[in-house]
Structure formats: C-alpha cells, structure tokens
Amino acid sequence: MGLLKNFFTRKKEKNDTKQTQENYLPISNILEDLKEKNIIIQSKVPQSVMLGNMIFEKKYQEAINLGLELLKKTPEDSGVHINLMDAYFKLREQHPDYINKSNYHAKQAIIYGHNTGYAEERLAKNLDKEKKYHLSLQLYNLILNTEEFHFSTHGCGNIIDWEKRRKNIIKNMDKATDKENDILFTEDEISKIIKTIYNDDIKENKTFE
16 A cells, blocks of 8 residues: 555655646556556456447447347346447447337346436437337336336436426327337336345445445
8 A cells, every 4th residue: 555655645845835747656657667566456347348438439330249249148237238228329320120229228228227317318219209109108107106216326317307208298199109008118127127226225325324
C-alpha cells in the first residue's frame, strides 16, 4: 500500500501554492515503475464490456457473433443480452428480422435482472414503432401496476413518462398490429423478474449497511 500511496501522493513544494501538472507523476511513469518492481496488476474485463466496446466501434455483427458464443456459456448474463439488444437494433435496416431479435434480448435482459430502465426503454420503443400495442401495454402495466416492480437505484426515466406512453398507445389501440391475446412475458417470467429485483434489493441494502 505504501508504494501505491507514494505514486499518487502529490509532491509538496515550498512557497508554491499553485497546483500544476508538475505536482503529479505521469501515469506512464507509474506504470513503468510498477513494471520495474515486478508488481503485476490483473484485471478481468467483463464479457459485456468487450461487447460494449465492439458496439462503440460499430462492429455490430462481430458483437453479435461474440455475444451468441458467450451466451452458450452464460445464458443468463443480462449484460450480454443488453449488448445483443443494441447490436441487433443497430443492424435492423440491413436485416428486418433483427428488430425481433433486439426485442428478444431486451426481454431476456429484463428477465435476468437488467432493470435500470434501459432495456425497458428500448423494448417499449421497438414495440410501439411496430404498433404492437397489446404487447407494449403489458410492459407498461408491469412497470406501472406491479407493486413489487421498480427500477434499480441506477435507473433512468420516471413514472410520468411511462404513464404518458401508456396513454398514447391506449388511444391508438385500434391501430394495433398484434392481437390482444399475444403475450410479452409469461407468469413464470414475471415471477423471475420480481424475484431478481427482490434479490438485488437485498444485496444493495447489505452493501450500504
């Protein structure tokens, strides 16, 4: 700890109250010093981060290929699903069936615990764009009417926005392209969503105890 502390400790110079770049060690110096002292730093990059980087670099098909391979090992990885949701959405103009794949992975991300509102937002926009209002209504009802459902503390959006969206599709329900008996989430899937939220709440409470 002493070594690392010294790396990031600002040098104090007499009669100098200005904070300049000269007061700090360059990161290159730090890394070189670590190498010389044979200090090894290991950091395992999460699989979802690798996919996110590919998407940022617009390597959408490569991200899809890697994501599908990763799901063979970890089929319940919500981070992988959320990135596949994005990658398929980005290529929707080239492959019309990719919008359905985007929806699928958005659903899986929600089921397996990605409840920040990001997956819900993408899924809602996709469904509304396709005028699948019966399905999107089920999503809005899950968010607004299910007592046990709530977004994580890192979530985005607010209830007022979701209420407005629901009102808009209800007014246009006669233009729906799907059917009333179409199902977005099964009862088992909804139970899994709620259970995951409950478990996340327990973990978060323990973190702040």
